[in-house]
Amino acid sequence: MFRLINPSLYRCNGRNLLQLAARFSSGPGKVTSGSSCGPSPGPSKKPNPGLEKIKQMQKLFQKDDGKPIHLKGGSRDLMLYRVTWGLALLGLLLQIHMFAIYIIY
Incomplete structure (x- = not known):
């Protein structure tokens, strides 16, 4: 049920960990293909395109008029x-x- 709703809820279950362990070739630290159960890539370095609009709205609402x-x-x-x-x-x-x-x- 969760698999259909949110794939991230089952991403690191036991089966995926066994498949990840089988992908190691000659020792720890070497993975032959990309893992489906690893750390997230992290935040992107691109600025959000709506950030400037948000800053303008903040200036408007914080103005003491x-x-x-x-x-x-x-x-x-x-x-x-x-x-x-x-x-x-x-x-x-x-x-x-x-x-x-x-x-x-």
Whole structure:
């Protein structure tokens, strides 16, 4: 089951270790072909292409301009903020209306 989901979960089981041991030719330290159960290659040396965009966003959100953090994204954030407040107030008014109808009738 795990073999289909995530191959790294079964990568170093006993069978792979026996196959790795059989690949040694004349002694330890010599492997005839690449092993499937060895250390990971490590991090790549290439910089992440999105790193510059992340740094620009960090500068934008860390700037001290008096705005709350949820409004620093621009007009889109302001629109979402106002729509959220509008829906909250609409819900409150509908609850008051429902309770008023319940009390009156």
